Amino acid sequence: MSPIFVLARMTFVQAVRRRIVLTGLLLGICFLIVFSIGFHMINTGNIASLAPGGGKGIQHIIDAEKSSGLFLAGLYAVTFLGIAMAALLGADTLAGEINSGTIQVIVTKPIRRSDVVFGKWLGFAGLLGLYLLLLAGGTTLSILVQSGYVAPHLFAGLGLIYMESLLIMTVAMACSSRFSALATGGIVFGLYGLAFIGGWIEQIGAVLNSPTAVQVGILTSLIIPSESLWRRAAFEMQSPLSGLLGISPFGATSVPSLFMLAYAMLYLLAVLALTVRVFQKRDL
Amino acid sequence: MSLAPAVETNELRKVFGDNAAVKSLTLQIQQGEVFGFLGPNGAGKTTSIKMLVGLITPTSGKAALLGAPIGNRSTRARIGFLPEHFRFQDWLTAREFLTLHGQLFGMERQRLQAQVDELLERVGLSDFRDKAIVTYSKGMLQRIGLAQALLNQPALVFLDEPTSGLDPVGRILVRDIIRELRTQGTCVFLNSHLLSEIEVTCDRVAFISHGEVIRLLELASLDTGQVTVSLRVSGLSQETAAGLSPWAEAIHLEGNHLTLTARNEETLPEINRYLVTHGAAVYEIAPKHVSLEELFIETVGKDGGL
Numbered sequence: 001m002s003p004i005f006v007l008a009r010m011t012f013v014q015a016v017r018r019r020i021v022l023t024g025l026l027l028g029i030c031f032l033i034v035f036s037i038g039f040h041m042i043n044t045g046n047i048a049s050l051a052p053g054g055g056k057g058i059q060h061i062i063d064a065e066k067s068s069g070l071f072l073a074g075l076y077a078v079t080f081l082g083i084a085m086a087a088l089l090g091a092d093t094l095a096g097e098i099n100s101g102t103i104q105v106i107v108t109k110p111i112r113r114s115d116v117v118f119g120k121w122l123g124f125a126g127l128l129g130l131y132l133l134l135l136a137g138g139t140t141l142s143i144l145v146q147s148g149y150v151a152p153h154l155f156a157g158l159g160l161i162y163m164e165s166l167l168i169m170t171v172a173m174a175c176s177s178r179f180s181a182l183a184t185g186g187i188v189f190g191l192y193g194l195a196f197i198g199g200w201i202e203q204i205g206a207v208l209n210s211p212t213a214v215q216v217g218i219l220t221s222l223i224i225p226s227e228s229l230w231r232r233a234a235f236e237m238q239s240p241l242s243g244l245l246g247i248s249p250f251g252a253t254s255v256p257s258l259f260m261l262a263y264a265m266l267y268l269l270a271v272l273a274l275t276v277r278v279f280q281k282r283d284l
Numbered sequence: 285m286s287l288a289p290a291v292e293t294n295e296l297r298k299v300f301g302d303n304a305a306v307k308s309l310t311l312q313i314q315q316g317e318v319f320g321f322l323g324p325n326g327a328g329k330t331t332s333i334k335m336l337v338g339l340i341t342p343t344s345g346k347a348a349l350l351g352a353p354i355g356n357r358s359t360r361a362r363i364g365f366l367p368e369h370f371r372f373q374d375w376l377t378a379r380e381f382l383t384l385h386g387q388l389f390g391m392e393r394q395r396l397q398a399q400v401d402e403l404l405e406r407v408g409l410s411d412f413r414d415k416a417i418v419t420y421s422k423g424m425l426q427r428i429g430l431a432q433a434l435l436n437q438p439a440l441v442f443l444d445e446p447t448s449g450l451d452p453v454g455r456i457l458v459r460d461i462i463r464e465l466r467t468q469g470t471c472v473f474l475n476s477h478l479l480s481e482i483e484v485t486c487d488r489v490a491f492i493s494h495g496e497v498i499r500l501l502e503l504a505s506l507d508t509g510q511v512t513v514s515l516r517v518s519g520l521s522q523e524t525a526a527g528l529s530p531w532a533e534a535i536h537l538e539g540n541h542l543t544l545t546a547r548n549e550e551t552l553p554e555i556n557r558y559l560v561t562h563g564a565a566v567y568e569i570a571p572k573h574v575s576l577e578e579l580f581i582e583t584v585g586k587d588g589g590l
Contacts, residue, residue: 102371110388
């Protein structure tokens with residue numbers, strides 16, 4: 001078996017044994033329960049009175065908008081949980097093993113150091129995939145069962161959310177190959193905060209028609225393109241109507257271009273390559 | 285065909301910042317040899333080992349293991365390594381842990397399975413094979429670490445302080461394992477500051493200080509019993525003393541004090557007989573084995589080379 005897969009499996013088993021998966025699973029289920037109850041209460045509440053005398057058509061549109069809005073709000077929370085999980089997994093991995101010395105008996109085996117990086121990356125990618133599948137899949141199913149609503153471009157949107165968590169995990173691993181776990185955590189959440197604020201500046205800038213603000217937002221997306229992935233995901237999955245209406249707290253007004261998505265993909269690959277390089281050169 | 289040396293280094297050097305942890309290490313160790321690496325704390329022993337096994341990149345100099353330059357990936361399949369203060373993936377059981385490392389060695393499944401069972405038995409952990417390593421005592425950790433280093437039946441194994449944390453029973457186990465390795469023709473590079481440990485297991489030792497070999501010693505010479513003897517005699521001339529040369533060397537007479545290095549302990553009665561028949565009165569014969577500890581102190585000094 002290729003050492004990459006041996007290490008990927010080890011990473012996966014480690015997360016299971018150290019109860020990371022269990023904790024994530026329990027919190028995820030709590031999230032889904034709260035979300036489902038909340039959605040149920042709002043869904044059965046009589047918002048129809050907002051459209052007195054409206055026909056069935058209007059009622060249908062209002063229901064769809066309500067479901068769409070709540071769906072995006074739910075996925076916004078899911079994205080955040082995914083990012084937190086990604087940052088925590090990535091931050092501890094190399095730094096933690098270098099610190100404890102467990103890495104010494106691994107890299108002295110007849111394997112490449114890059115195998116260690118790729119193996120861990122794959123293991124975490126698998127974990128994050130399952131985690132997001134549970135949370136995002138649960139959110140989608142909960143809404144589908146209760147209201148019959150399915151967002152447009154669901155798979156494209158979920159794919160982008162997954163990619164965002166992979167991006168954050170990769171950045172965390174890169175920092176972790178050089179800095180301590182704690183410093184890595186600080187750096188990654190700092191960058192995430194930057195992207196978050198940049199994203200809002202861009203959105204508000206777009207609404208207020210301020211090209212400078214939009215450019216500031218795009219600039220922060222170049223520094224770390226995580227938030228633009230979420231905004232593209234939200235754009236893909238928002239209802240056509242809210243797309244027309246403009247700003248919504250969880251939707252997207254200034255939509256990241258396909259170039260930005262390509263940039264994010266290249267960014268991820270470049271950071272992964274950098275991780276390999278730093279880890280190869282490092283004295284352990 | 286002559287075998288390539290197990291370890292060969294040439295002016296190997298590592299500098300951290302402006303501190304040279306290893307100044308210039310030049311060594312040659314043959315295959316099948318049990319080699320002791322001795323030195324005070326901070327002498328650069330662990331840094332040297334880490335350079336050899338590829339954890340640390342040397343600042344300058346050259347080194348080869350089993351004939352291939354250090355860092356060669358396929359050579360690492362024939363090398364075992366037990367790091368100092370090592371920690372493991374302790375959420376695994378002993379058997380899972382060894383299987384994981386065997387897979388990383390690229391070992392074929394059946395051979396690996398057999399090796400895992402055999403080694404667990406050898407290091408006395410068979411009864412704990414399915415217990416998570418996190419529950420292990422310090423001594424048990426050291427044993428599983430040793431098993432890990434021997435999984436691939438290496439031609440060369442680096443043991444960095446293998447007996448630290450072990451009780452006397454564990455130490456004897458390590459000693460026996462090292463002897464077995466020697467009979468199997470495995471080269472053992474043993475880093476320890478337990479001198480008695482080195483004394484009973486090694487063929488040769490290097491004393492290092494500030495990352496330089498300051499003395500190389502065949503331990504066989506300690507074992508086969510060259511004895512330094514100090515005698516108190518009267519009525520002995522320099523010429524008569526010089527006549528002791530068939531049994532001893534480094535003969536030195538000063539007043540009533542005679543010191544010499546006898547070939548072995550068995551020659552002492554003969555030396556005594558010679559002195560008496562040549563008219564000297566012998567008051568005291570005190571043989572003195574030079575222990576490695578004394579040599580160590582003599583070589584690195586009491587300050588430990590600091």
